[in-house]
Amino acid sequence: MEMFNYYLKLSLRNLTKHRLFFSLMIASLAVGVGVFVANIAIIKSMANDPLPHKSDKVFNVSLNIWTNDNPNAKLLHIMRYDDAMHLLNNEIATHTMVHYQSQVYTRAVDSKSLSRVQAIVRATTPGFFPLTDAPFAFGGAWQNDRAQQVVISDSLNKQLFNGINSVGKHIDVDGKPLEIVGVLAPWQLKPKFYQAAREPFTPTDDIFAPLETAMDNEWSVRVQNMSTELIKTVSDSRGKNAFFLQAFTQLDTPEQKMEMQNYLDNYSDLRKEAGEYLRANDNRLLDVNQWLEFNKVVDEQMLAFGLASSLFLAVCIFNASSLLLARYHSARFESGLRRAVGARVKDLFYQGLVESTLIGAMCAVLALVFSWVFLQLSISLFPALENTSDIDIGLIVIAISIALISSFLSMVYPLLSSCRQSLSTVLK
Amino acid sequence: MLKMNNISRIYRSDTIQTHALRDFSLEVKAGEFVAVTGPSGSGKSTFLNVAGLLDGFDQGSYELDGVNIQGLNDDQLSKLRNEKIGFIFQNYNLIPDFNLFDNIDMPLRYRGFDAKERKRRITHALEQVGLASRADYLPSQLSGGQQQRVAIARALAGEPKILLADEPTGNLDSLMARQVMELLHKLNEQGSTIIMVTHDPDQARSISRNVQVIDGQITDHSIYAPTNEAIEVSA
Numbered sequence A: 001m002e003m004f005n006y007y008l009k010l011s012l013r014n015l016t017k018h019r020l021f022f023s024l025m026i027a028s029l030a031v032g033v034g035v036f037v038a039n040i041a042i043i044k045s046m047a048n049d050p051l052p053h054k055s056d057k058v059f060n061v062s063l064n065i066w067t068n069d070n071p072n073a074k075l076l077h078i079m080r081y082d083d084a085m086h087l088l089n090n091e092i093a094t095h096t097m098v099h100y101q102s103q104v105y106t107r108a109v110d111s112k113s114l115s116r117v118q119a120i121v122r123a124t125t126p127g128f129f130p131l132t133d134a135p136f137a138f139g140g141a142w143q144n145d146r147a148q149q150v151v152i153s154d155s156l157n158k159q160l161f162n163g164i165n166s167v168g169k170h171i172d173v174d175g176k177p178l179e180i181v182g183v184l185a186p187w188q189l190k191p192k193f194y195q196a197a198r199e200p201f202t203p204t205d206d207i208f209a210p211l212e213t214a215m216d217n218e219w220s221v222r223v224q225n226m227s228t229e230l231i232k233t234v235s236d237s238r239g240k241n242a243f244f245l246q247a248f249t250q251l252d253t254p255e256q257k258m259e260m261q262n263y264l265d266n267y268s269d270l271r272k273e274a275g276e277y278l279r280a281n282d283n284r285l286l287d288v289n290q291w292l293e294f295n296k297v298v299d300e301q302m303l304a305f306g307l308a309s310s311l312f313l314a315v316c317i318f319n320a321s322s323l324l325l326a327r328y329h330s331a332r333f334e335s336g337l338r339r340a341v342g343a344r345v346k347d348l349f350y351q352g353l354v355e356s357t358l359i360g361a362m363c364a365v366l367a368l369v370f371s372w373v374f375l376q377l378s379i380s381l382f383p384a385l386e387n388t389s390d391i392d393i394g395l396i397v398i399a400i401s402i403a404l405i406s407s408f409l410s411m412v413y414p415l416l417s418s419c420r421q422s423l424s425t426v427l428k
Numbered sequence B: 001m002l003k004m005n006n007i008s009r010i011y012r013s014d015t016i017q018t019h020a021l022r023d024f025s026l027e028v029k030a031g032e033f034v035a036v037t038g039p040s041g042s043g044k045s046t047f048l049n050v051a052g053l054l055d056g057f058d059q060g061s062y063e064l065d066g067v068n069i070q071g072l073n074d075d076q077l078s079k080l081r082n083e084k085i086g087f088i089f090q091n092y093n094l095i096p097d098f099n100l101f102d103n104i105d106m107p108l109r110y111r112g113f114d115a116k117e118r119k120r121r122i123t124h125a126l127e128q129v130g131l132a133s134r135a136d137y138l139p140s141q142l143s144g145g146q147q148q149r150v151a152i153a154r155a156l157a158g159e160p161k162i163l164l165a166d167e168p169t170g171n172l173d174s175l176m177a178r179q180v181m182e183l184l185h186k187l188n189e190q191g192s193t194i195i196m197v198t199h200d201p202d203q204a205r206s207i208s209r210n211v212q213v214i215d216g217q218i219t220d221h222s223i224y225a226p227t228n229e230a231i232e233v234s235a
């Protein structure tokens, strides 16, 4: 402990004596660490598990029911209204939900202002809430698929109602009032696994509306959709070959999963017998992480950029190391003297370790500032990155460790080389 | 105390080999004061560096205070340097931005003494060299002779078995040189073993035992040869 204090004192003296040099070195190291950490932040949240406690129990249902033998045989992740109803009506799963995305303009019914705000709608079924663990601040979910009721997000509630408990109030969509029965607490799935196929890092949906209500009100489908016959309106797609609903199901046990798989295959067989379905069965239950991977949610370009940033970090360490080499070279008199009076190489190493920890700590602080700046910069350049990443405790720990390791790595060679020179030459 | 047998030390560079020490043998007993003289480049400093474990050697054997140096690792060598040897350099080698106290403190830190023991030793060492009142001066605030006395205090504070001094008065004028010599004589009388390299024949004469190094070898174990050295110095 006494030695530690001594080393600390020596290091502080050294750092203050060569302020300019060390600020330069710390800054250059911090840029490298900052860029690297910003990248980790993005990749980490892209690769984040949105439902860590049950991501292996929640599955995307890909039915691959396609009515002709279109050679584009990619796994089909959207299904028809009728398929969805069958799926919802079987009692195998713990929770099942289907959904599509829409967009409306809305306002609070009793607001003095007539201006409307744009709102993203999730038209879905009651299973959505327990399946995604959506947290409620006020009220709860609607229970009836045809109810003229909605759940709204925290941010829409703030926008329209200043964040008060708006349960019981109404919002207006296309002249129709819809009753608010629930308001979500602040909530963000990262990524929004249920729309992994497209823009999974957008903010939480604004309005959660019952599927039938949304369709009855002709709220348009704003996601990938296909059809093999003419569909005039959204409500018209019931009973037609219009593919637009995505389905997710929570299967808590392996038995449930097996049962569900059998159910889907039977369903396909029945459809085939009815002459609808021409391809071999390919019904898949991909769990949340498999589903995210299938949709390549972690951008490959981002991974390449991550690799580049780790090389950049290596260059920064190398640079800091060569700066330090010069520093140690001009301090070789003192280190030589210390050894001449009895310091072991070990002692100098410990001293260097304390110093590099100190440098690493300062570097970490600066690197966090830098990585925050880089994140803001990347977001302003690539708005799609918004909501991917923020600096959380885990990331701070990562930043600190990388800064410490970098600082330590940059010290090792200069220190060893300064210990290797002969004492008699240094002290001549 | 110190026993060297047939030591050789060869400096190798890409083009040349310099035999700085060859078949160098010397024994120094506890309590002796030895003056080492010889022409420039003859190997005196090399000998002292080997003796002080600041430099290795290629052949021969070296025993210091009963410990055979051969094959010791860095930890063991550092311990010997720290506990048994006090080295005094021609150019003092004080750390300029440490005050006297911290300069003398340095070797004691690596010895693991507690703060109280370190303070006792530093104060005592400074008293021995007559600078007790200046513990918080910086080296630059002292004269050359005083700085060398600080360096001697640093060497003394560890209570070493042997003091090795390489031309300790080489940078000092004659008055200050005399003060330093008086200090070394006093320390010797108090029991310190001292080996000192010098170019000054008067100094050498004042010292009980003289050895002369020529071409990396001891040539004269007993008496100092004033004429040679006088020429060497004035040259």
Ligand SMILES: Nc1ncnc2c1ncn2[C@@H]1O[C@H](COP(=O)(O)OP(=O)(O)OP(=O)(O)O)[C@@H](O)[C@H]1O
Residues within 6 Å of the ligand: A425, B011, B012, B018, B019, B020, B038, B039, B040, B041, B042, B043, B044, B045, B046, B047
């Ligand atoms: N680091 C070194 N590399 C190569 N040769 C060296 C080195 N140090 C000393 N020498 C050579 O070894 C020989 C002995 O040098 P040394 O310094 O021991 O002489 P010295 O007796 O102390 O001389 P002086 O009285 O000038 O101090 C010289 O020829 C010198 O050139």
Ligand SMILES: [Mg+2]
Residues within 6 Å of the ligand: B044, B045, B046
């Ligand atoms: Mg010399």
